[in-house]
Amino acid sequence: MIADNINRIKNELPAGVQLLAVSKFRPIEALQEAYDAGQRLFAESRPQELAAKAPALPSDIEWHFIGHLQTNKLKMVLPYVSMVESVDSLHLLSEINSWGKKEGRVVNVLLEMHVAAEESKQGFHEEEVLDILFRSSDYPFVRFCGLMGMATNTDDAEVVRADFTRISLHFDYLRDLFPELEAFSVLSIGMSSDWRIALECGSTEVRIGTAIFA
Secondary structure, three states: OHHHHHHHHHHHOOOOOEEEEEOOOOOHHHHHHHHHOOOOEEEEOOHHHHHHHHHHOOOOOEEEEOOOOOHHHHHHHOOOEEEEEEEOOHHHHHHHHHHHHHHOOOEEEEEEEOOOOOOOOOOEOHHHHHHHHHOHHHOOOEEEEEEEEOOOOOOOHHHHHHHHHHHHHHHHHHHHHOOOOOOOOEEEOOOOOOHHHHHHOOOOEEEEOHHHHO
16 A cells, blocks of 8 residues: 555655655564555654654665654654755754764755744745855754645645745745855655645645655
8 A cells, every 4th residue: 555655646746856765653674565555755753753663664765854853853864864854943043054064974965944824833934045045154064955835734735836936936036046056956745635736836746744654
């Protein structure tokens, strides 16, 4: 079933769009089944869960972190992940840079944009993202790879499309404005309920959990 779901979704993805399997709360056996089906890109949102799963699964898995990350949990996350997609504050960004300096490693990140109607969701507004990238040299141990965002939690497809379009337009604007940021190429929008709309809006990575593992 998991293999069928992965193959069905991948068959719908355009060339150049990555499938990120959101494996939070899923047992290791389910992740292994996805791995056996060829999936190599996985995402977790809880540090303890990531730290338990990563050593127990094949070493060629590429882990992303997509949850709200507290700075006191960096040591549980950064050694395992190839990217932190959910950088949502200057404090977190600064602490990631400090960890990278200490460890001699550049950390790949996505800046999380806040466009949804729910104020409980995290992230930066457009002008804040712009200011960070103007000062990207302040973070020599961070590699800015793109933007991540979530749409408003609604059944109204037009609201979702408007949210994704807003993120996508800013992503394109930033790529044009900062051509020196060669790694800035990832637009991570779209989840199980709205990934097809995200593709229409230019997503280069969809984060899908339920549609794979349920």
